[in-house]
Amino acid sequence: MRNLIFFISKYYVFFMFFGLEIFSFIIIYRFNRYQKASFVNYTTGVTSSFYSAVSNTQQYFSLRRINDSLQIENAKLRSQLFSSYYQNGLSVKNINDTLYKQQYEYVAATVVNNSVTKRNNYLTLNRGSLHGIEPQMGVISESGIVGIVLSVSPRYCTVLSLLNNNCKISAKVKKNGAFGSLVWDGENPRIARLLDVNKHVPVASNDLIITSNYSTIFPEGIPIGKIYTHTLDAGDNFHTIKVELFTDFSTVSTVYVIRNLLKPEQQTLESTLKN
Amino acid sequence: MINPYIYVAFILSLPVTVKPWQMVIISFITGMLMDAFSSTPGLHMAATTLMGYLRIHYIRATTTKEDLEGRIIPSISQKGIVWFTVYAFSLIFTHHLVLFFLEIYGFSEFFSTLIRALVSALITLLLIITGQLLFYRSKVRNG
Numbered sequence: 087m088r089n090l091i092f093f094i095s096k097y098y099v100f101f102m103f104f105g106l107e108i109f110s111f112i113i114i115y116r117f118n119r120y121q122k123a124s125f126v127n128y129t130t131g132v133t134s135s136f137y138s139a140v141s142n143t144q145q146y147f148s149l150r151r152i153n154d155s156l157q158i159e160n161a162k163l164r165s166q167l168f169s170s171y172y173q174n175g176l177s178v179k180n181i182n183d184t185l186y187k188q189q190y191e192y193v194a195a196t197v198v199n200n201s202v203t204k205r206n207n208y209l210t211l212n213r214g215s216l217h218g219i220e221p222q223m224g225v226i227s228e229s230g231i232v233g234i235v236l237s238v239s240p241r242y243c244t245v246l247s248l249l250n251n252n253c254k255i256s257a258k259v260k261k262n263g264a265f266g267s268l269v270w271d272g273e274n275p276r277i278a279r280l281l282d283v284n285k286h287v288p289v290a291s292n293d294l295i296i297t298s299n300y301s302t303i304f305p306e307g308i309p310i311g312k313i314y315t316h317t318l319d320a321g322d323n324f325h326t327i328k329v330e331l332f333t334d335f336s337t338v339s340t341v342y343v344i345r346n347l348l349k350p351e352q353q354t355l356e357s358t359l360k361n
Numbered sequence: 362m363i364n365p366y367i368y369v370a371f372i373l374s375l376p377v378t379v380k381p382w383q384m385v386i387i388s389f390i391t392g393m394l395m396d397a398f399s400s401t402p403g404l405h406m407a408a409t410t411l412m413g414y415l416r417i418h419y420i421r422a423t424t425t426k427e428d429l430e431g432r433i434i435p436s437i438s439q440k441g442i443v444w445f446t447v448y449a450f451s452l453i454f455t456h457h458l459v460l461f462f463l464e465i466y467g468f469s470e471f472f473s474t475l476i477r478a479l480v481s482a483l484i485t486l487l488l489i490i491t492g493q494l495l496f497y498r499s500k501v502r503n504g
Contacts, residue, residue, distance in 0.1 A: 099381040103414040106389045110410060113403035114463060133398050201399075203364045205464050205474075208400055244400065251465065272362060272470070 134198065134210060134242045141198040145339065152339060159228050190305050191345040193217055195225075198242070202249055202275040202335045209233065209245040213343060219243045224303040224344040230310050230332035231255065232341050234303055243343075249275055249335055256301045257310055257329075260294040262287060268295070268310060268329065275335050277314060280327040287325070289316050295329050302349045362477060365485035368395060369456055370492065372413055373449055376434045377424050381417045388413025401464070408460040412452050419448060437493045449489060454482040 094101065145152070195217075199210035213219050215238045225232040225245050233247040234255075246253050249270045257280060258265035264287040266280045280295060293313045299306035314330040372388050379387070392409035396402055420435070423444070433439040435448060457478040465474055 099385060099414075099417065102382060103385050103410060106385060106410045107407060110389075110392070110403045110407035114407065117402035133400075136398075203362055205362070205461070206401075210400075272473070 134239075137199040137210060138212065141196070145196070148337075148339065151337075155228055155340070189346065189348050191347060192342040193219065193345065195219075195243075195341050195343055197339050197341060200247075200335070200338065202247075205272045206251050207247040207249040207335070208236070209247050209338075209341075211243050211245060211341065211343070212241065214239050214241045214243050216240050218345060219343055220345075222303060223346075224301075225341050226304070226308055226344065227333050227338050227341045229334070231297065231304060231308055232333055232335070232338060235343065247335065248278065248331070248333070255304070255310070256298045257295050258298040259283070259287070259289060259313075260296045260307075264289070265298045265300065266324075266327075276331055278311065278329045278331055280313075280329050281324065283325045283327060285318055285323055285325060289313060289325055289327060291316065302346055302352055304344065305346075363481050363484055365481050365488060366395075366457070366460070367485060367488050367492075369409070369412065369453055369485065370489045372409060372416065373452060373489070374434050374436060376432055377420050377428055378432050384413050384417050385410065388416075404460055404463045407463060408456045411459055412456040415455060416452055419452065423448070437490065442490075445493075446486070446490070450482065450486050453485050453489075454478065457482040457485070 193213055195211040195213040197209050198212050199208075201207045201209075209225075209232065211219075211225070219235060219238050221235050221238055223235040225235060231248060233245045233250070233253060236244045236246045238244075248255065248268070251270075251272070253270065255268045256265065257268040264283050266282040268278050268280050270278045283289065291313050295310045295312060297304040297306060297308045297310060309332055311329040311331040314328045316325050316327045318325055368391065372391060375384065375387065388409040389406060391413075392406035395405035395409070399405070428439075435445065437445045440448075458475075461474050461478045461481075462468070
C-alpha cells in the first residue's frame with residue numbers, strides 16, 4: 087500500500103495528464119458525432135453574445151454590399167408580385183384555392199459566426215426556437231444553398247455548413263434529372279463534389295446543379311452550382327464531377343431558413359415503413 | 362486549407378518555473394476556452410493537454426540550472442533561435458497533428474491531413490517567431 091501511494095505521488099503529473107486526456111476523449115466521443123453536436127448549445131449562450139458584438143461591428147462595414155444584394159433580391163421578388171402580371175381575364179375572382187397549398191415558409195436570418203478554412207465548418211445564425219427554427223431545416227442564401235440546421239437554442243441556431251465532412255445533400259443535374267449526392271472534400275471552399283452520377287448519363291461543363299425532390303429539407307430546384315470539371319475514370323461506374331458552388335461561404339451574411347410545412351406528414355408516413 | 366493556431370504561443374511561452382501540475386491544468390483550460398469559442402467539443406482540450414504534458418518533459422530535459430534560477434521564459438532572446446525553433450516546432454507539430462486527426466476523426470484522408478498539419482504548423486511557427494522578433498526586447502545575457 088505504501089509502495090502504491092509512493093508510486094502515485096511520484097507520477098502524479100502523468101496521472102493527472104492521463105485523466106484529463108481521458109476526459110477530453112469522453113467529451114469528443116459524446117458530443118462530436120454529427121447528431122450529438124448539442125455541446126454547442128451549452129456554450130452558445132455565452133459565446134454567441136460575444137459573436138453578436140463582433141458581427142454587429144463587421145456588418146457595419148459591409149452595409150453597402152448587403153444593400154446591393156437586398157436590392158437585387160427585392161427587384162426579383164417585385165417582379166413576381168401579382169400586380170406585376172398582366173391580367174388576361176376579364177374578371178378576377180378571389181378563390182380560396184384548394185389546388186395550391188403553401189408548403190414552404192422562409193425565415194430571414196443573419197450569420198453571426200462562420201468559418202470556411204476548417205475541415206468541418208459550422209455557421210451560427212441569430213434566429214432560434216423562438217422564431218420557429220427546428221433542427222434539420224434547410225438554409226439557403228440568395229445565391230444558393232448553405233447548409234442544414236443542426237441545433238437550436240432560444241435565440242440562436244447552429245448550421246451544419248455544406249463545407250462539412252458530415253454534410254451530404256441530394257442534388258441533381260437540371261438538364262437530365264440525373265441525381266447524386268453532393269459532398270465537400272475539404273480543399274477549396276468554392277468547389278464540391280457530386281457523387282453517384284451514373285456513367286451512361288451525359289454531363290457537360292457548366293451544367294446547372296439543383297436540389298433534388300428526394301429531400302424533405304430543401305424544395306426542389308434550388309440552384310447549388312454548375313459543373314466545373316467532370317472526368318470518367320476507366321473502369322469506374324460513376325462520373326467524377328466537381329461542382330462550382332454559387333454560394334460564396336466566405337462572404338455569406340443574410341440567409342433564409344426553410345420550414346417545410348408538410349414534412350411531419352411525410353415523415354410520419356415514411357416512419358410506418360420502417361417498423 | 363491552412364489554418365494556423367497561434368494561441369499555442371501562450372503555452373510555449375510560459376515561464377520554465379511553472380510547476381508540472383500547473384502546466385497540465387493551464388494547457389487543459391486553454392484548450393477548453395478554445396473549444397468553447399470554436400464549437401469543437403474536446404478537440405483543442407485533448408491536443409493542448411498533450412502538448413502541455415510533452416512541454417514539461419522537453420523543458421526538463423533541455424533547461425539548465427541557470428535557466429531555472431533566472432526564471433526565464435522560453436523565447437528567442439533567452440535561448441537562441443535554433444533552440445526555440447526546434448522546441449516550438451516539435452510541440453506545435455504534435456499539437457496540430459493531434460488536432461487535425463481528431464477533427465477528421467479517422468485515417469481516411471491520412472496523407473492530406475498529414476500535409477495540412479505540417480504546413481499549418483510551419484505557418485504557426487513562422488507567425489510566432491515573427492511575433493517574438495517584433496515584440497520581445499532582446500536582453501543581453503550575462504552582460
